[in-house]
Amino acid sequence: MKKMLDLVVVENNKLNQNYCLLKLSTPDKSVLPEMYPGQFVEIRVVDSPTTFLRRPISVNFVDKLKNELWLLVQVVGDGTRKMSEYKTGTIVNLLLPLGNQFSTPEKHQQELLLVGGGVGTAPMLYLGAILKESGFNPKFLLGARSSKDLLQLDDFAQYGQVYTTTEDGSHGQKGFVTNHSILENIKFDRVYTCGPKPMMMAVANYAHKNQIECEVSLENTMACGFGVCLCCVEDTKHNGNVCVCTEGPVFNIKDLKWIS
Amino acid sequence: MDKLKVNIGSLALKNPVMTASGTFGYGKEFADFIDLSRLGGICVKGTTLHNRQGNPYPRMAETAAGMLNAVGLQNKGVDYFISDIYPEIKDIDTNIIVNVSGSTVEDYAECAARLADIEKIPAIELNISCPNVKEGGMAFGTSTSSAAQVVRAVRKVYHKTLIVKLSPNVTDITEIAKAVEAEGADSLSLINTLLGMAIDVEKRKPILSTITGGLSGPCVKPVALRMVWQTYNAVKIPIIGMGGISSWQDAVEFILAGATAIQIGTYNFVDPTISVKVVDGIADYLERHNISDIKNLVGKLQV
Numbered sequence: 001m002k003k004m005l006d007l008v009v010v011e012n013n014k015l016n017q018n019y020c021l022l023k024l025s026t027p028d029k030s031v032l033p034e035m036y037p038g039q040f041v042e043i044r045v046v047d048s049p050t051t052f053l054r055r056p057i058s059v060n061f062v063d064k065l066k067n068e069l070w071l072l073v074q075v076v077g078d079g080t081r082k083m084s085e086y087k088t089g090t091i092v093n094l095l096l097p098l099g100n101q102f103s104t105p106e107k108h109q110q111e112l113l114l115v116g117g118g119v120g121t122a123p124m125l126y127l128g129a130i131l132k133e134s135g136f137n138p139k140f141l142l143g144a145r146s147s148k149d150l151l152q153l154d155d156f157a158q159y160g161q162v163y164t165t166t167e168d169g170s171h172g173q174k175g176f177v178t179n180h181s182i183l184e185n186i187k188f189d190r191v192y193t194c195g196p197k198p199m200m201m202a203v204a205n206y207a208h209k210n211q212i213e214c215e216v217s218l219e220n221t222m223a224c225g226f227g228v229c230l231c232c233v234e235d236t237k238h239n240g241n242v243c244v245c246t247e248g249p250v251f252n253i254k255d256l257k258w259i260s
Numbered sequence: 261m262d263k264l265k266v267n268i269g270s271l272a273l274k275n276p277v278m279t280a281s282g283t284f285g286y287g288k289e290f291a292d293f294i295d296l297s298r299l300g301g302i303c304v305k306g307t308t309l310h311n312r313q314g315n316p317y318p319r320m321a322e323t324a325a326g327m328l329n330a331v332g333l334q335n336k337g338v339d340y341f342i343s344d345i346y347p348e349i350k351d352i353d354t355n356i357i358v359n360v361s362g363s364t365v366e367d368y369a370e371c372a373a374r375l376a377d378i379e380k381i382p383a384i385e386l387n388i389s390c391p392n393v394k395e396g397g398m399a400f401g402t403s404t405s406s407a408a409q410v411v412r413a414v415r416k417v418y419h420k421t422l423i424v425k426l427s428p429n430v431t432d433i434t435e436i437a438k439a440v441e442a443e444g445a446d447s448l449s450l451i452n453t454l455l456g457m458a459i460d461v462e463k464r465k466p467i468l469s470t471i472t473g474g475l476s477g478p479c480v481k482p483v484a485l486r487m488v489w490q491t492y493n494a495v496k497i498p499i500i501g502m503g504g505i506s507s508w509q510d511a512v513e514f515i516l517a518g519a520t521a522i523q524i525g526t527y528n529f530v531d532p533t534i535s536v537k538v539v540d541g542i543a544d545y546l547e548r549h550n551i552s553d554i555k556n557l558v559g560k561l562q563v
Contacts, residue, residue, distance in 0.1 A: 001292050002292040002293065003292065003293075004293055004531075004532060004533060044530065044531075049324075049325075050324060051322075052322055052323070052324070052325055052326060052327065052477060052478075052530065053322050053327060053529060053530065054529070054530060095532065220317060220318075221318055221320055222320070223320050223322075223327055223329070223526075223529045224283075224528070224529040224532075225529075226289055226532075227285060227289055228283060228284060228285035228289050228290075228305075228528070228529075229282070229283065229320070229329065229331070229529055230282075230305075230314065230319070230331045230334050231318075231319045231320035231329060231331065232317075232319075232320075233314070233317050233319065233334070234317065235316070235317070240313050241313050241314055241317075241334055
């Protein structure tokens with residue numbers, strides 16, 4: 001069940017010039033609604049006159065012990081800039097949880113690769129944590145322009161082996177995620193990815209060529225976030241235009257028209 | 261709460277607050293957020309005779325205090341609505357109104373005819389004002405003769421409450437309003453979206469796949485209010501006012517300008533509970549001003 005909730009900012013960490021990590025909890029200590037990896041929230045940004053619509057942000061992590069929801073926010077415009085300035089104690093209004101979720105692997109699918117790029121690494125942390133909790137040993141492949149853009153590496157390391165690529169070679173292997181040698185060295189059973197569309201398409205192509213099951217998380221521009229405005233559609237193979245906010249954001253690549 | 265009751269033709273509303281087509285899905289999408297039975301009515305997503313895929317992505321651009329959309333009437337067609345959606349929403353204790361659109365006069369009439377005998381659909385809203393379809397839609401709503409032609413054809417086959425949704429993209433909305441009234445429409449709803457566009461300066465390309473789209477949200481409210489006022493002074497049939505309503509104060513402005521009922525549209529995306537907040541706000545306003553019947557407020561702008 002979707003809810004509209006006021007949450008309180010318990011921490012807002014500036015991770016670098018462009019990213020912050022918002023940690024939210026309930027003001028009355030009630031338990032946060034159940035959220036699954038791949039789902040997102042729509043956050044209302046007040047006090048930003050140029051920000052009219054809510055901002056969809058994926059669930060980065062849910063700390064059940066501390067009753068915290070983590071949101072990784074990339075500053076791209078006025079709305080996200082305002083979020084990056086939220087002080088501890090700020091009350092924010094959210095719709096949650098929204099969207100579908102990444103699917104759980106079959107028991108025999110032991111080699112799991114979670115590929116994230118830029119702010120698209122956000123849902124991979126929670127997915128990795130849940131996979132680990134379910135007895136899997138996921139591997140993370142994270143890509144960025146430069147080492148300073150690689151975020152939450154210590155958090156990722158708690159749940160699996162972390163591999164990195166940077167475009168300038170300042171961390172991990174130089175190049176894009178799809179250039180990383182583990183893609184050739186390991187035969188993966190399942191790939192999950194989120195990031196810039198060209199990156200996801202390259203990962204999807206790799207998975208398709210190697211007959212690996214692959215799920216991608218899309219971030220089409222949306223207004224409502226719960227399937228009524230019909231703005232965020234993706235053209236799918238069998239069902240035509242479908243809402244990314246309700247039929248997705250997670251799609252199996254076999255349902256998309258990305259691979260001819 | 262009898263003081264909130266209004267009538268649109270033979271359609272009785274428990275209060276004047278409805279939700280606008282295209283911003284409220286089929287109602288059930290909001291059931292997690294609000295008690296739908298508190299609404300005066302729900303106008304469901306634009307419905308056409310046949311399935312429509314709508315326009316390609318991208319379909320949306322945020323603007324200052326609003327948004328542009330270019331959805332293009334994506335829907336699965338009227339038969340699917342009747343067989344698959346209607347059973348799920350027919351027992352919601354409010355007026356379910358179907359917004360009907362088409363590319364030809366015959367399509368409009370056929371779509372309306374198929375809805376005519378559906379028990380729990382007491383009214384249709386004829387959309388002659390969608391700016392996002394290549395054929396039909398707004399083209400019908402921007403000339404008096406074509407607007408009259410569509411209404412005439414639908415009126416012949418549809419005998420329940422017929423609301424006609426007008427386009428603001430005209431020189432004089434009262435001309436269209438009078439033409440539609442003369443053909444027997446029971447009510448007018450206005451305004452649909454204003455034609456607009458947005459450009460990505462880095463790419464030097466339009467943001468919307470269709471280049472232009474429909475502008476909605478608080479930014480259009482003054483234009484909408486003016487058109488409701490002009491139309492109120494030109495016709496006798498009840499008006500359903502909409503365009504950027506985001507608070508009970510906005511709703512009361514429309515009522516004072518001449519709207520018997522109002523619709524809340526784009527703001528449903530920002531606050532999915534806004535519609536019931538507006539119902540409560542209007543009730544408080546009546547209480548505070550000692551008004552025993554909201555009908556006494558309609559068009560009572562003091563000029």
